[in-house]
Structure formats: C-alpha cells, structure tokens
Amino acid sequence: MTDLLTLEPASRTLADVATPVGGPITLGGRQLASRYFLAPLAGYTHLSFRRVIRSLGGVGLCTTDLVQASHLVSGTRWARELVQTHPDDNPLTVQIYGGQVKHMVAAARWLEDHGYQAIDINMGCPMAKMTGSGGGARLMCDGDGACSLVGQVVNAVKLPVSVKMRLGWDRNRLTAPLLAEEFEQLGVVAITIHGRTRQQGFGGEVCLDGIRAVVEAVKKIPVVGNGDVRTADDALRMRQVTGCAAVAIGRGALLDPWIFRRIALAERGERAAADFVPTRDEQIAFLRLHFQLLVEQHGEYMSCRNFRKFAAWYGARLGIPEDLENRLRQFESVAEFDEIANAIHERHGERVEPLPTALIKVPNGPNEYW
Numbered sequence: 595m596t597d598l599l600t601l602e603p604a605s606r607t608l609a610d611v612a613t614p615v616g617g618p619i620t621l622g623g624r625q626l627a628s629r630y631f632l633a634p635l636a637g638y639t640h641l642s643f644r645r646v647i648r649s650l651g652g653v654g655l656c657t658t659d660l661v662q663a664s665h666l667v668s669g670t671r672w673a674r675e676l677v678q679t680h681p682d683d684n685p686l687t688v689q690i691y692g693g694q695v696k697h698m699v700a701a702a703r704w705l706e707d708h709g710y711q712a713i714d715i716n717m718g719c720p721m722a723k724m725t726g727s728g729g730g731a732r733l734m735c736d737g738d739g740a741c742s743l744v745g746q747v748v749n750a751v752k753l754p755v756s757v758k759m760r761l762g763w764d765r766n767r768l769t770a771p772l773l774a775e776e777f778e779q780l781g782v783v784a785i786t787i788h789g790r791t792r793q794q795g796f797g798g799e800v801c802l803d804g805i806r807a808v809v810e811a812v813k814k815i816p817v818v819g820n821g822d823v824r825t826a827d828d829a830l831r832m833r834q835v836t837g838c839a840a841v842a843i844g845r846g847a848l849l850d851p852w853i854f855r856r857i858a859l860a861e862r863g864e865r866a867a868a869d870f871v872p873t874r875d876e877q878i879a880f881l882r883l884h885f886q887l888l889v890e891q892h893g894e895y896m897s898c899r900n901f902r903k904f905a906a907w908y909g910a911r912l913g914i915p916e917d918l919e920n921r922l923r924q925f926e927s928v929a930e931f932d933e934i935a936n937a938i939h940e941r942h943g944e945r946v947e948p949l950p951t952a953l954i955k956v957p958n959g960p961n962e963y964w
C-alpha cells in the first residue's frame with residue numbers, strides 16, 4: 595500500500611487556490627445548512643457545549659461523545675447522559691463504539707426506537723481500553739470484521755449510519771481507502787476521516803494526502819475531512835486540497851468557539867470579516883451560557899468540576915487574565931463562578947497573546963501544547 599505518510603503535508607496557501615464551494619450539504623437524507631461540523635471530543639462535546647457552540651452560528655452538524663454500545667442498551671447512567679439532547683441540539687448524530695456486533699446492533703435499534711436521527715460508528719479511537727476490546731481503531735485491522743459489523747448495523751435500522759476512522763492502524767496498514775469503498779457499498783452515508791494513523795495518536799501533522807486518498811476511493815458519499823483545523827483558512831484549505839465535501843473540527847472549536855462563524859464569513863468571501871473579534875460582552879456571555887447550560891443538566895457539583903477543564907482552552911481566546919484562568923481551574927460553586935466571570939469582565943483584555951494555545955490532554959498521550 596502507498597506510504598502516504600511520507601508525502602509532505604500540503605504547503606499551498608489559500609491565495610494559491612480557489613475557495614471551495616460552500617453552502618448546504620445533504621447527508622443521509624438530512625439537509626445540513628453548513629458543511630462544517632463539530633467533531634466529537636469525549637469529555638467536552640456534551641450537550642451544554644453543543645448548545646452553546648450552536649448558538650454562535652455556522653455549525654452544520656454535531657456528534658455526541660462516543661458512547662459504549664453495551665452501556666447504552668443496558669442503560670448505565672453515564673451512557674444515557676451522553677445521549678441527552680434538547681430541541682436546540684439539532685441536527686445531531688450519536689456516536690457508538692464496541693467490538694461486538696450484537697451490542698452495536700442493539701444500540702443502533704435503541705437509538706432508532708428513541709427518536710434519534712443518525713448513528714456514527716467510531717473506528718478511530720486509539721485508546722487501549724477500546725482497541726483492546728476490538729472497538730475503535732482496532733476494527734480497521736480486521737477488514738472482514740469491520741465490514742460485517744458495519745453491514746449489520748446499517749441493515750438493522752432505517753437511520754443513516756456513518757463511520758469515523760483514521761487513515762489506518764499504522765503507516766504500513768493504511769486501510770482507510772479500502773474500507774471506505776466497502777462501507778459505501780454496504781450503505782454507509784458518509785465517512786469522517788481523521789488524517790492520522792492510530793500509531794500517530796495525536797502527534798505529528800495531519801496528512802491531507804491521506805484524506806484525499808479516501809475521497810478518491812468512494813463513488814458518491816460525502817467524505818468529511820478532519821484534523822488540525824485551527825482557522826477558517828485551514829478549513830477551506832482542507833477542502834480544497836483533499837476535495838472532501840465537509841470538514842469536522844474538534845479542538846479548533848474549543849480553542850476558538852467562533853471558528854464556525856468565521857468560516858461562514860470566509861466562505862462568503864468576506865475575508866476581513868473572518869478576522870472579526872467578538873466583543874467583550876459576547877465573550878463573557880458565551881462563557882456564562884456554557885456554564886449555565888452545564889448546571890441545568892448536571893447540577894452545581896458536577897458542573898464546576900466539568901467546566902474546569904475548559905479553562906485552559908478558553909483562557910487566551912476569551913482574554914481571561916492568567917490568575918483568573920487559574921481560579922477557573924479550581925472553582926467550587928456557582929457563586930464563585932459568577933464572581934470570577936465578573937472579574938473577567940472587568941479585567942478583560944489585560945491578557946495579550948497573539949496566538950492562543952492550550953495545554954491539553956489528548957487520549958492515550960502526553961499533554962501537548964496544541
């Protein structure tokens with residue numbers, strides 16, 4: 595198989611390429627207003643984050659954090675919380691994972707019976723607990739097993755089924771193009787492809803040529819490119835270089851929640867508008883709304899703990915002075931959050947960083963600046 599990873603990442607700048615055609619896209623019969631989607635980030639892309647990010651505009655589709663199929667069916671509290679939704683949280687796809695066909699089929703039927711709109715099968719997660727049980731990226735090493743699982747899930751429900759995967763297990767097993775071709779024949783409605791192998795984890799750069807190979811492998815279904823999109827230009831470049839029909843953005847949306855709105859502006863050719871900076875009031879309102887929605891769903895204790903990990907992501911972009919970012923990592927109550935948000939409002943802009951970065955945890959890997 596071609597060693598795509600030795601190819602240089604695309605180095606063309608946006609000035610060299612035409613802006614790809616944007617606008618709505620149809621995916622498995624669903625008409626989506628934008629072709630820029632929120633990628634699932636376990637622990638982050640829960641209901642409150644999806645609602646607040648949608649409120650800023652420009653998001654075509656959100657997917658839930660990955661949910662273990664067997665837990666969804668047996669009804670564990672955690673799994674059921676992960677699929678909680680709201681009328682604002684639309685259009686939505688639920689992502690399931692698991693190595694056993696019977697669990698995946700049962701979970702797909704459960705989702706259909708409970709009124710969900712679409713199912714995504716996770717075939718990209720590099721984490722050991724998942725790959726050890728045969729789910730996640732491990733499925734990419736077993737073509738027959740992966741096809742059997744996908745085919746049985748597709749046949750079990752009327753809902754559209756998509757698959758999210760990586761380029762392959764490692765550079766010697768770049769199975770994504772072949773699998774994508776087979777999945778299309780089995781009736782999968784879209785493929786999301788993160789342009790890294792499982793072995794790469796989250797290291798190195800995303801390989802746009804690898805994504806393009808998947809685009810070229812399928813006949814009709816949309817391919818959603820994914821990986822390392824931090825700006826509107828990155829998103830447009832990914833579409834231009836790979837030919838993918840849509841782009842999924844994960845960490846870039848944590849680092850810049852306005853990224854979808856910027857892309858919409860850039861697509862309309864409003865280049866200057868793509869650099870727009872939300873006002874102080876908009877930034878603080880975003881922060882407050884996210885926390886408020888979290889509290890509505892999970893109550894005070896859990897919400898304070900959950901929100902703390904967003905501090906690193908939001909800090910620089912929302913102009914949060916470092917000592918207040920530090921307090922956001924430790925706060926204990928709604929009252930304390932209000933106090934910190936008021937202080938951020940007063941001292942907004944004290945912190946000046948040209949390019950926001952965040953110290954983050956990625957699954958199965960070291961903390962990395964991203």
Ligand SMILES: Cc1cc2nc3c(=O)[nH]c(=O)nc-3n(C[C@H](O)[C@H](O)[C@H](O)COP(=O)(O)O)c2cc1C
Nearest residue numbers: 633634635636659660788821822823843844845956
């Ligand atoms: C903290 C974290 C959690 C993730 N959780 C999921 C998940 O639940 N399901 C999934 O398919 N991918 C998951 N991913 C992978 C992302 O969806 C995405 O493929 C990857 O981060 C590359 O895209 P990005 O550079 O836009 O973040 C996760 C990634 C991170 C960093």
